[in-house]
Amino acid sequence: MHMMGVLDTLHLWLLPSGLLTTLYMWHAYVCGTIVALTATLVGYFVVLRGVAFMAHSLPKIGFAGVAGATVLQVPPLVGLLTFNLLGGLVMSTLSRRGRRDVVTALTLVLALGAGELFLTLGQAYGETAYALLFGQIVGISGPQVGQTLAVGLVTTGLWMILYRPLLFVTVARDQALARGVRERLLDNLFAILVGLVCVMTVPVVGALLGFSLLIGPVATASLVTRRGVHTLLLAGALGLAAIWLALLLAYDSGWPVGFFATTIIVLEYKVVYIGRWVKTRRALAI
Amino acid sequence: MLDVRDVHVHLAERLVLAGVQFQIEAGEFVGLIGPNGAGKTTLLKTILGLVTPDLGQVLVDNRPIRRGNPAIGYVPQKVHLDPDTPLRGRDFVALGLDGVRWGVPLPRRSRRERVERALGSVQALTYADAPVGRLSGGELQRLQIAQALVGEPRLLLVDEPLSNLDIRNAHEVVRLLHELARSRGMAILLVAHDLNPLLSALDKVVYLARGRSMAGRTDEVMTSESLSRLYGYPVEVMRTRGRIVVVGGPDMHLVPPEAADHAGLGEWEATTP
Numbered sequence: 001m002h003m004m005g006v007l008d009t010l011h012l013w014l015l016p017s018g019l020l021t022t023l024y025m026w027h028a029y030v031c032g033t034i035v036a037l038t039a040t041l042v043g044y045f046v047v048l049r050g051v052a053f054m055a056h057s058l059p060k061i062g063f064a065g066v067a068g069a070t071v072l073q074v075p076p077l078v079g080l081l082t083f084n085l086l087g088g089l090v091m092s093t094l095s096r097r098g099r100r101d102v103v104t105a106l107t108l109v110l111a112l113g114a115g116e117l118f119l120t121l122g123q124a125y126g127e128t129a130y131a132l133l134f135g136q137i138v139g140i141s142g143p144q145v146g147q148t149l150a151v152g153l154v155t156t157g158l159w160m161i162l163y164r165p166l167l168f169v170t171v172a173r174d175q176a177l178a179r180g181v182r183e184r185l186l187d188n189l190f191a192i193l194v195g196l197v198c199v200m201t202v203p204v205v206g207a208l209l210g211f212s213l214l215i216g217p218v219a220t221a222s223l224v225t226r227r228g229v230h231t232l233l234l235a236g237a238l239g240l241a242a243i244w245l246a247l248l249l250a251y252d253s254g255w256p257v258g259f260f261a262t263t264i265i266v267l268e269y270k271v272v273y274i275g276r277w278v279k280t281r282r283a284l285a286i
Numbered sequence: 287m288l289d290v291r292d293v294h295v296h297l298a299e300r301l302v303l304a305g306v307q308f309q310i311e312a313g314e315f316v317g318l319i320g321p322n323g324a325g326k327t328t329l330l331k332t333i334l335g336l337v338t339p340d341l342g343q344v345l346v347d348n349r350p351i352r353r354g355n356p357a358i359g360y361v362p363q364k365v366h367l368d369p370d371t372p373l374r375g376r377d378f379v380a381l382g383l384d385g386v387r388w389g390v391p392l393p394r395r396s397r398r399e400r401v402e403r404a405l406g407s408v409q410a411l412t413y414a415d416a417p418v419g420r421l422s423g424g425e426l427q428r429l430q431i432a433q434a435l436v437g438e439p440r441l442l443l444v445d446e447p448l449s450n451l452d453i454r455n456a457h458e459v460v461r462l463l464h465e466l467a468r469s470r471g472m473a474i475l476l477v478a479h480d481l482n483p484l485l486s487a488l489d490k491v492v493y494l495a496r497g498r499s500m501a502g503r504t505d506e507v508m509t510s511e512s513l514s515r516l517y518g519y520p521v522e523v524m525r526t527r528g529r530i531v532v533v534g535g536p537d538m539h540l541v542p543p544e545a546a547d548h549a550g551l552g553e554w555e556a557t558t559p
């Protein structure tokens with residue numbers, strides 16, 4: 001892939017820094033960066049719209065999709081795309097009729113059940129399942145980096161197109177409807193957006209860590225910012241810091257990246273939360 | 287400007303509007319009055335094209351309404367905003383300008399100025415940079431009006447703007463809207479369940495009860511005869527110290543609901559436009 005050629009050349013330039021001596025670590029950093037930034041964009045709307053449960057469920061549905069792909073012997077990406085996009089659309093369509101959380105939960109267990117079946121049929125229990133749940137960020141191939149970048153660009157493009165009407169219908173639904181915003185279309189496109197981000201996160205950081213990257217940094221940033229742009233910038237920085245630091249620590253210790261990344265994301269939240277609390281206490285004391 | 291013709295709407299097998307009829311001209315400031323559950327919000331939604339009438343028609347500028355008409359501004363009754371919503375007042379108002387368009391908004395000078403003007407016209411500049419989720423009910427109310435105004439509508443529908451406000455602010459908002467109707471020739475339909483704070487400003491009243499409407503000048507509509515006919519049972523309209531009080535309406539709980547039911551919608555005459 002041409003793009004990969006460019007990225008790998010960049011890697012050669014960075015070689016002297018010492019850390020990025022191995023190509024697989026370089027791939028991990030590139031993928032981690034793309035995933036963290038895209039997850040921030042989508043996570044912004046996930047938090048604003050209060051659909052964390054849906055964002056939590058979709059990666060697990062994607063996991064079933066990959067398991068299915070191994071059974072049918074098609075590329076994992078096909079399984080991921082099919083399950084995540086379909087799962088998202090089913091959730092957004094059905095939740096207009098029933099309660100969103102119930103619909104989400106039912107879709108999730110259905111997919112997990114199917115996932116278990118696929119894993120058994122594909123006789124690929126242990127390692128594959130482990131990689132899907134926790135990701136394999138260290139050990140990503142060149143083509144996979146290209147894939148992540150491509151899906152990342154598509155997701156970012158769709159996010160930019162949706163931004164304004166999605167914001168309008170989220171913060172001022174009645175006014176948006178009156179002005180002609182098409183809610184159903186937006187609901188479905190948003191589900192696709194979350195599905196796409198899961199397509200990126202599942203192979204790289206796994207179904208579990210993907211969710212924390214989506215929600216954590218944005219939630220932390222919203223504690224202290226009052227403007228969308230600032231929230232996005234701060235959340236992006238927090239997400240990047242978490243994944244970069246996690247890769248560094250994992251490289252040194254041999255412990256899993258996911259453990260460090262989730263811990264750092266939660267720590268960031270705690271620190272900011274306590275900082276804000278101390279600040280208000282001080283303000284009250286004066 | 288706005289022509290509501292014999293509109294019938296049913297929601298969940300209940301006839302909520304059963305022949306509503308009135309007109310509003312450009313520059314008129316009109317109060318839409320009625321007890322809770324009378325169908326005021328439903329009527330606004332019908333005018334916006336969010337609810338389709340079973341019978342009858344709504345015309346704006348002599349054309350049938352369609353959803354998303356930029357000539358109509360809307361300030362809804364209920365707002366819910368999370369306190370941590372990462373949005374400043376001015377971002378919230380800007381959504382009224384081009385929130386329907388796809389894509390990320392580009393920071394243009396004309397856009398900023400229009401938002402600034404809308405904020406200024408409701409005197410909301412002092413808290414324009416505060417996060418919207420933290421504003422008081424009255425402050426948010428003004429921002430909502432600014433959001434509706436920024437698109438420069440010719441018809442403004444405002445649902446219960448006064449219920450969140452103290453008396454001083456209620457008068458202030460009424461004065462502001464009245465002024466907008468005068469200076470911009472904008473038609474305003476303002477929903478309220480109490481007529482009194484509006485009395486001095488209104489050009490016209492549309493009174494809604496039991497799905498029917500009565501429209502006209504305040505002194506025509508607010509009489510014991512008209513309202514008794516509308517309610518289908520005797521109510522008394524009293525004037526004391528410059529206030530109008532409807533005695534015996536459903537808000538007063540003086541008439542048992544059975545008595546109201548006996549009146550039956552079928553025997554009612556057409557409302558006077």
Ligand SMILES: Nc1ncnc2c1ncn2[C@@H]1O[C@H](COP(=O)(O)OP(=O)(O)OP(=O)(O)O)[C@@H](O)[C@H]1O
Nearest residue numbers: 297298302320321322323324325326327328329479
């Ligand atoms: N989506 C709906 N489905 C079924 N019934 C509805 C729906 N929306 C409103 N109604 C009913 O229609 C009637 C009129 O409601 P509406 O909200 O228009 O009243 P309102 O005059 O605005 O009352 P309020 O002063 O309390 O705001 C109410 O009895 C309400 O229960």
Ligand SMILES: [Mg+2]
Nearest residue numbers: 326327328363
């Ligand atoms: Mg109402």
